[in-house]
Amino acid sequence: xxxxxxxxxxxxxxxxxxxxxxxxxxxxxxxxxxxxxxxxxxxxxxxxxxxxxxxxxxxxxxxxxxxxxxxxxxxxxxxxxxxxxxxxxxxxxxxxxxxxxxxxxxxxxxxxxxxxxxxxxxxxxxxxxxxxxxxxxxxxxxxxxxxxxxxxxxxxxxxxxxxxxxxxxxxxxxxxxxxxxxxxxxxxxxxxxxxxxxxxxxxxxxxxxxxxxxxxxxxxxxxxxxxxxxxxxxxxxxxxxxxxxxxxxxxxxxxxxxxxxxxxxxxxxxxxxxxxxxxxxxxxxxxxxxxxxxxxxxxxxxxxxxxxxxxxxxxxxxxxxxxxxxxxxxxxxxxxxxxxxxxxxxxxxxxxxxxxxxxxxxxxxxxxxxxxxxxxxxxxxxxxxxxxxxxxxxxxxxxxxxxxxxxxxxxxxxxxxxxxxxxxxxxxxxxxxxxxxxxxxxxxxxxxxxxxxxxxxxxxxxxxxxxxxxxxxxxxxxxxxxxxxxxxxxx
Amino acid sequence: xxxxxxxxxxxxxxxxxxxxxxxxxxxxxxxxxxxxxxxxxxxxxxxxxxxxxxxxxxxxxxxxxxxxxxxxxxxxxxxxxxxxxxxxxxxxxxxxxxxxxxxxxxxxxxxxxxxxxxxxxxxxxxxxxxxxxxxxxxxxxxxxxxxxxxxxxxxxxxxxxxxxxxxxxxxxxxxxxxxxxxxxxxxxxxxxxxxxxxxxxxxxxxxxxxxxxxxxxxxxxxxxxx
Numbered sequence: 001x002x003x004x005x006x007x008x009x010x011x012x013x014x015x016x017x018x019x020x021x022x023x024x025x026x027x028x029x030x031x032x033x034x035x036x037x038x039x040x041x042x043x044x045x046x047x048x049x050x051x052x053x054x055x056x057x058x059x060x061x062x063x064x065x066x067x068x069x070x071x072x073x074x075x076x077x078x079x080x081x082x083x084x085x086x087x088x089x090x091x092x093x094x095x096x097x098x099x100x101x102x103x104x105x106x107x108x109x110x111x112x113x114x115x116x117x118x119x120x121x122x123x124x125x126x127x128x129x130x131x132x133x134x135x136x137x138x139x140x141x142x143x144x145x146x147x148x149x150x151x152x153x154x155x156x157x158x159x160x161x162x163x164x165x166x167x168x169x170x171x172x173x174x175x176x177x178x179x180x181x182x183x184x185x186x187x188x189x190x191x192x193x194x195x196x197x198x199x200x201x202x203x204x205x206x207x208x209x210x211x212x213x214x215x216x217x218x219x220x221x222x223x224x225x226x227x228x229x230x231x232x233x234x235x236x237x238x239x240x241x242x243x244x245x246x247x248x249x250x251x252x253x254x255x256x257x258x259x260x261x262x263x264x265x266x267x268x269x270x271x272x273x274x275x276x277x278x279x280x281x282x283x284x285x286x287x288x289x290x291x292x293x294x295x296x297x298x299x300x301x302x303x304x305x306x307x308x309x310x311x312x313x314x315x316x317x318x319x320x321x322x323x324x325x326x327x328x329x330x331x332x333x334x335x336x337x338x339x340x341x342x343x344x345x346x347x348x349x350x351x352x353x354x355x356x357x358x359x360x361x362x363x364x365x366x367x368x369x370x371x372x373x374x375x376x377x378x379x380x381x382x383x384x385x386x387x388x389x390x391x392x393x394x395x396x397x398x399x400x401x402x403x404x405x406x407x408x409x410x411x412x413x414x415x416x417x418x419x420x421x422x423x424x425x426x427x428x429x430x431x432x433x434x435x436x437x438x439x440x441x442x443x444x445x446x447x448x449x450x451x452x453x454x455x456x457x458x459x460x461x462x463x464x465x466x467x468x469x470x471x472x473x474x475x476x477x478x479x480x481x482x483x484x485x486x487x488x489x490x491x
Numbered sequence: 492x493x494x495x496x497x498x499x500x501x502x503x504x505x506x507x508x509x510x511x512x513x514x515x516x517x518x519x520x521x522x523x524x525x526x527x528x529x530x531x532x533x534x535x536x537x538x539x540x541x542x543x544x545x546x547x548x549x550x551x552x553x554x555x556x557x558x559x560x561x562x563x564x565x566x567x568x569x570x571x572x573x574x575x576x577x578x579x580x581x582x583x584x585x586x587x588x589x590x591x592x593x594x595x596x597x598x599x600x601x602x603x604x605x606x607x608x609x610x611x612x613x614x615x616x617x618x619x620x621x622x623x624x625x626x627x628x629x630x631x632x633x634x635x636x637x638x639x640x641x642x643x644x645x646x647x648x649x650x651x652x653x654x655x656x657x658x659x660x661x662x663x664x665x666x667x668x669x670x671x672x673x674x675x676x677x678x679x680x681x682x683x684x685x686x687x688x689x690x691x692x693x694x695x696x697x698x699x700x701x702x703x704x705x706x707x708x709x710x711x712x713x714x715x716x717x
Contacts, residue, residue, distance in 0.1 A: 284572065284593060284594060285502050285504070285505070286504070287594055288505060288593050288594035288595075289502070289504035289505055289508055291594050291596075292505070292508040292509075292512065292597060293508060295596065295597050296508070296511065296512065296597075321594055341576070341706065343705060343706060344678065344681055345703060345705065346685070346688075346698075346703060348688075348692075348695055348696050348697065348698050349698065349702055349703045351696065351697070352697055352698055352702065355697075369696040369697055370696055371695060371696040373695075377681070377685070382703070382705035382706075383705060482678050482681055482682045482685070483676070483678050483679060483682060484682075485679075485682050485683065485686070486675065486679045486682075487641065487642070487643045488642070488643040488646060488668045488669045488670070488672070488683075489669065489670055489672055490642050
């Protein structure tokens with residue numbers, strides 16, 4: 001059950017005039033009673049004071065002021081000697097008269113102030129209670145996505161609005177989604193909401209029976225929408241508090257939506273990861289055993305056709321093994337199960353490892369390796385970078401005519417001193433004749449794997465035609481920054 | 492006397508392949524299916540070298556390493572899987588001497604086993620093809636030309652060459668060469684190894700003596716003479 005918001009107190013002029021008119025009448029009545037009872041001046045003075053307090057509490061300061069003046073006049077005329085004259089014989093009585101006037105004025109002022117504060121405090125308390133009720137309604141009620149519009153509608157009826165609704169910005173103030181709306185929505189509403197969203201200021205103007213208020217909804221310095229309350233009598237402060245709560249609720253709903261999405265993603269990632277581990281183990285073990293048996297066969301058959309067949313078998317097994325590993329590593333990278341671990345790695349070490357991994361390539365194509373003297377070390381995951389190069393060299397091998405050399409170069413990036421460029425050059429048909437750069441069908445999986453692994457290391461692979469024929473595959477990677485030399489302590 | 496090698500792996504096909512290959516090289520072969528079984532065979536037979544897988548049911552490779560180290564300095568070669576770099580380093584820290592990554596090639600594994608069974612001891616002169624390290628006089632000659640190394644470079648080279656064929660971790664290099672001086676980082680080691688390489692490698696594009704073991708440290712790959 002929501003508590004209603006208190007309205008702004010309305011000025012009531014008729015009641016004020018009545019109070020002011022009744023003040024001298026009440027003073028007169030009391031003077032008549034005091035004369036009948038024959039009360040002395042002191043008693044009457046205090047009685048007047050109490051009467052003025054009563055008039056001020058009920059009628060406000062203006063009535064108190066009129067009452068004070070009337071009481072001062074009556075006090076002088078009827079009770080200060082010489083009585084029934086406007087003159088005062090004893091100068092001490094001037095003090096008494098002035099004291100009565102000042103005391104009654106001050107007292108009526110204080111009483112009115114105290115009453116106003118009490119009223120304000122009461123209104124504030126009601127507002128806070130109403131806001132508290134609203135916040136529970138907005139936040140504790142449901143995790144259901146879409147309940148926001150209903151909650152905004154309840155919040156608006158709660159501030160006494162007869163119309164209005166919640167407008168959220170999809171992408172800036174000019175693309176608006178109306179989440180909920182009550183009553184007519186004229187064309188200017190969209191413009192007004194956009195203006196409020198752009199300037200972030202509350203817009204308030206009288207309309208119909210109350211006022212229309214456009215409240216900006218801000219979250220983290222960003223405008224996320226506008227709450228429109230039409231015909232509401234609630235204070236601006238209360239309305240702005242409601243808007244702040246609605247903004248929080250909008251944010252919360254977004255988080256709820258995102259977290260349920262993330263949860264689903266996490267679950268599917270966990271499934272992928274466990275599947276990958278199982279597949280990885282189940283593929284690696286038999287492949288290792290097959291590889292070892294093929295190696296044995298190869299050793300037993302040193303010459304002849306069968307030996308060539310087995311050598312080919314060995315090479316194909318090794319390729320299959322690498323390919324499967326590459327694919328699994330790629331899938332693990334994507335699943336977030338495997339994070340690259342960069343390490344300063346000399347290009348020469350990488351090239352040497354390429355040579356060891358591809359003995360058959362070297363039998364058919366001389367590998368020329370060249371590392372510039374001033375080439376920095378590569379800052380990348382060594383095993384992934386090795387696979388980038390192995391895949392690019394295999395592609396070059398397949399594209400090259402027999403016995404044409406394949407070159408591996410390493411040097412500082414020509415335009416970016418913080419990067420290292422590794423290059424694989426061949427004398428094959430080049431790029432244009434083979435396929436367009438985006439055509440992965442003919443370049444095969446190798447290029448895709450190389451690109452994916454290079455990207456995981458903060459690098460990239462580009463292809464170009466080589467002057468004089470052939471292709472260049474360039475791998476640009478971050479350079480390692482090594483500290484200055486620190487000599488070891490000598491014994 | 493032929494060396495006897497204990498192979499601990501839960502996969503039967505790998506066990507039998509290794510048994511054949513090692514047998515052909517003239518080694519005596521003992522087999523075990525997991526760490527617990529391996530521990531029993533080790534205690535009963537006291538092999539000269541242990542080759543162990545890491546991921547196994549019951550007792551894994553790490554407990555096998557602990558068991559072997561508790562009773563002495565028998566060399567241990569670990570079979571690790573791709574991407575299991577943390578395991579590799581943990582195994583070395585626990586006292587394993589070397590590792591090969593599955594799927595490995597047989598010649599690679601045999602070379603590692605040979606390096607482990609070879610004892611360089613504290614010889615005063617270390618001979619490699621085209622490279623002689625005279626520890627006593629702190630001189631390095633390459634193809635009869637003397638190389639000028641800084642004391643730090645010489646200390647690193649001596650450490651790596653004494654353990655030729657075996658991996659030497661960054662921690663070990665810092666402990667031996669820098670005497671564990673606080674604040675010495677792997678990068679400091681890399682800088683000196685880079686300088687050392689430029690001096691001893693005849694073709695820096697194709698290293699012949701010193702290679703990087705990613706995430707672990709370095710390995711001196713030339714085979715000692717004599």
